[in-house]
Amino acid sequence: xxxxxxxxxxxxxxxxxDTEIYSCMDNSCIGWMRKDFVSDDLLCPMCGNEMIQEIxxxxxx
Ligand SMILES: [Zn+2]
Numbered sequence: 001x002x003x004x005x006x007x008x009x010x011x012x013x014x015x016x017x018d019t020e021i022y023s024c025m026d027n028s029c030i031g032w033m034r035k036d037f038v039s040d041d042l043l044c045p046m047c048g049n050e051m052i053q054e055i056x057x058x059x060x061x
Contacts, residue, residue, distance in 0.1 A: 014059040014060075015059065015060045016057040016058060016059060016060070017057065017058065017059075017060050018055050018056075018057060019034060019035075019055070019056055019057070019058040020034075020035040020053060020054075020055060021033060021034050021035060021053070021054050021055070021056050021058070022035060022038050022042060022051035022052065022053055022054065023051055023052060023054045023056075024044040024046065024047060024049050024050075024051050025044075025049050025050050025051060025052055026044070026047055026049045029044060029046055029047045029049065030046070031044040031045055031046035031047060031049075031051070032044075032051070032054075032056075033045060033051070034058070035053070038051070
């Protein structure tokens with residue numbers, strides 16, 4: 001049986017909630033921030049581009 005694999009999946013189960021985030025407008029950049037932690041100027045922490053608001057499913061914190 002595949003018991004080992006199943007047990008691992010259950011262990012890794014996390015609660016995902018819809019979270020407001022800002023993600024970088026540059027498609028080649030993976031920068032994004034949770035709304036709660038975003039900087040005042042709404043610029044990407046990785047490349048300095050503008051970011052746009054988005055909803056993403058993230059683990060509850
Ligand atoms: Zn960026």
